[in-house]
Amino acid sequence: MTYGYVNSMRTRPGQRDEVVAILLEGVDGLRAAGCHLYAVGVVDDDPDLIRVSEIWESREHHDRSLQLPETKAAIARAMPMLTGEFASQEMTVVGGLGV
Amino acid sequence: MTYGYVNSMRTRPGQRDEVVAILLEGVDGLRAAGCHLYAVGVVDDDPDLIRVSEIWESREHHDRSLQLPETKAAIARAMPMLTGEFASQEMTVVGGLGV
Numbered sequence: 001m002t003y004g005y006v007n008s009m010r011t012r013p014g015q016r017d018e019v020v021a022i023l024l025e026g027v028d029g030l031r032a033a034g035c036h037l038y039a040v041g042v043v044d045d046d047p048d049l050i051r052v053s054e055i056w057e058s059r060e061h062h063d064r065s066l067q068l069p070e071t072k073a074a075i076a077r078a079m080p081m082l083t084g085e086f087a088s089q090e091m092t093v094v095g096g097l098g099v
Numbered sequence: 100m101t102y103g104y105v106n107s108m109r110t111r112p113g114q115r116d117e118v119v120a121i122l123l124e125g126v127d128g129l130r131a132a133g134c135h136l137y138a139v140g141v142v143d144d145d146p147d148l149i150r151v152s153e154i155w156e157s158r159e160h161h162d163r164s165l166q167l168p169e170t171k172a173a174i175a176r177a178m179p180m181l182t183g184e185f186a187s188q189e190m191t192v193v194g195g196l197g198v
């Protein structure tokens with residue numbers, strides 16, 4: 001059973017697209033780290049919000065990925081553009097399509 | 100750009116797994132309806148909650164799928180087992196892995 005994680009983050013006004021670009025830079029390394037899905041999204045009526053929907057081999061794979069040097073570097077670059085307002089939801093995926 | 104949808108629903112006590120089974124029954128028809136991902140999940144510390152993370156070709160494909168006879172029948176069967184507490188989040192997927 002895989003691990004699902006949905007994360008919302010709020011950027012400072014006008015900096016959403018820059019943060020999206022940082023999030024997308026690291027995508028190539030994610031598969032090797034045990035990531036099955038990493039969907040970065042924006043929201044029509046909230047121009048400073050980013051949502052990321054992720055599916056990982058396991059929670060441990062996800063947590064470990066946060067310790068990778070490239071992840072830490074990306075977080076450090078994005079952090080000044082974020083307000084600190086985060087929300088996340090976890091789940092254990094029990095089935096479906098494409099999982 | 101695809102459409103992402105994350106949906107949480109609360110079941111009446113003890114009925115989660117029955118609702119999960121209904122949600123998973125219809126999976127085969129989803130791809131033809133324009134669904135790329137349909138991940139049904141449960142949560143460790145909340146035994147009556149179900150989360151579904153979806154990615155669709157477009158919002159229109161998602162909305163249209165709700166009108167399919169098999170979807171309507173599944174909703175009708177699940178509804179008595181739900182409390183009516185729902186939460187959903189939408190996004191326009193701008194990139195990532197597996198999207």
